[in-house]
Amino acid sequence: MRSMTGYGRADIDHGGTKFSVELNSVNRKQSDIVINLPRDLA
Secondary structure, X not given: OOXXXXXXXXXXXXXXXXXXXEEEEOOOOOOOOOOOOOOOOO
């Protein structure tokens, strides 16, 4: 295995509400998790 970099995206429309999920991975030993939500859901 030469690289562990990856990217993925999924979009869904559920009852008129749109959700998007993006995953991004790079060669690191630690993980950083960032969640962005609209102000209405936060």
